[in-house]
Amino acid sequence: xxxxxxxxxxxxxxxxxxxxxxxxxxxxxxxxxxxxxxxxxxxxxxxxxxxxxxxxxxxxxxxxxxxxxxxxxxxxxxxxxxxxxxxxxxxxxxxxxxxxxxxxxxxxxxxxxxxxxxxxxxxxxxxxxxxxxxxxxxxxxxxxxxxxxxxxxxxxxxxxxxxxxxxxxxxxxxxxxxxxxxxxxxxxxxxxxxxxxxxxxxx
Amino acid sequence: xxxxxxxxxxxxxxxxxxxxxxxxxxxxxxxxxxxxxxxxxxxxxxxxxxxxxxxxxxxxxxxxxxxxxxxxxxxxxxxxxxxxxxxxxxxxxxxxxxxxxxxxxxxxxxxxxxxxxxxxxxxxxxxxxxxxxxxxxxxxxxxxxxxxxxxxxxxxxxxxxxxxxxxxxxxxxxxxxxxxxxxxxxxxxxxxxxxxxxxxxxx
Numbered sequence: 135x136x137x138x139x140x141x142x143x144x145x146x147x148x149x150x151x152x153x154x155x156x157x158x159x160x161x162x163x164x165x166x167x168x169x170x171x172x173x174x175x176x177x178x179x180x181x182x183x184x185x186x187x188x189x190x191x192x193x194x195x196x197x198x199x200x201x202x203x204x205x206x207x208x209x210x211x212x213x214x215x216x217x218x219x220x221x222x223x224x225x226x227x228x229x230x231x232x233x234x235x236x237x238x239x240x241x242x243x244x245x246x247x248x249x250x251x252x253x254x255x256x257x258x259x260x261x262x263x264x265x266x267x268x269x270x271x272x273x274x275x276x277x278x279x280x281x282x283x284x285x286x287x288x289x290x291x292x293x294x295x296x297x298x299x300x301x302x303x304x305x306x307x308x309x310x311x312x313x314x315x316x317x318x319x320x321x322x323x324x325x326x327x328x329x330x331x332x333x334x335x336x337x
Numbered sequence: 338x339x340x341x342x343x344x345x346x347x348x349x350x351x352x353x354x355x356x357x358x359x360x361x362x363x364x365x366x367x368x369x370x371x372x373x374x375x376x377x378x379x380x381x382x383x384x385x386x387x388x389x390x391x392x393x394x395x396x397x398x399x400x401x402x403x404x405x406x407x408x409x410x411x412x413x414x415x416x417x418x419x420x421x422x423x424x425x426x427x428x429x430x431x432x433x434x435x436x437x438x439x440x441x442x443x444x445x446x447x448x449x450x451x452x453x454x455x456x457x458x459x460x461x462x463x464x465x466x467x468x469x470x471x472x473x474x475x476x477x478x479x480x481x482x483x484x485x486x487x488x489x490x491x492x493x494x495x496x497x498x499x500x501x502x503x504x505x506x507x508x509x510x511x512x513x514x515x516x517x518x519x520x521x522x523x524x525x526x527x528x529x530x531x532x533x534x535x536x537x538x539x540x
Binding site for chain 1: 383386387388389395398400401402403404405406408409412413421422424425426428429432433436447450465466469
């Protein structure tokens, strides 16, 4: 059996979809958590493939980039599509969710610009994305694609708590299909066990 | 044979790696170019899967997100890795190149902040990425992974002209392995024919 070591910061963030996938797959993994502001990270940064975390060590070899890692694990755990075109659609949804997290304001340092961005993000950007996602869940039997569980669903639920904190509201509010999807994913025994034992964090 | 319609703005940007892949594969494609500031785009935006371009219509069905589209085409044209782990590494390189374009300053509206960001990007961020990529090309027989052509190589060369413009210098300067990789890719007959006939643009 392969050995897995995830290295990320001590937040849910982009690490959490990977932790969801590893948990779903029922594999053991080392869950290494680095403090962003620490010397550990400034020493480690130049040694990572592209200066970023998360990385996943698989049998001792380091791989980087969140979505490629998720996609690799999805293939191992049978969470891609039936056809290449189904998989393209699943990849596109995961990729949109990955982009989605950037469409935010909380990294903005100028307080005036931050307030302005926040209004735009809250009233225009987030509702637009969430409506698109809700529509997908509605039209795909309660999943984001193909009437069955895929890694896009695990990515969505894995990243949703960080997004809730960032956006200061539950992103599944008034979105019955997304809410039900989240409940379904959180009820998967391996995911449920992970969520119960994971560190309790805001982001 | 599948029919392909690419919809993007009238720039190279994220559309160009897709155009490279379609050209490499030797398939016909409709190359629709929308003016960003036009009414066409503001009308079209809400109808796209996630409010963004590029999209690729395959046999009349619309798919979105640059990397998933590239990866789908890469699979059709045999440009993924030998093993799933090779493909993970190829995906990670393409994904890093995709992130790379964001690490920039030219979208910054505040001129003081823009100048400050520019110094950081030019002296720290870009050299870091380019050194990592040069190292990969050096250690992989002149390709970014696995001693053979993959879609990561086409992605790199496809996006390189836009990056050159954005960063105000040839990103392959003093990078002999990347320069040679670019020459190799541009010498592929289908790519050469595309580059000769494509609209001549800065970005």
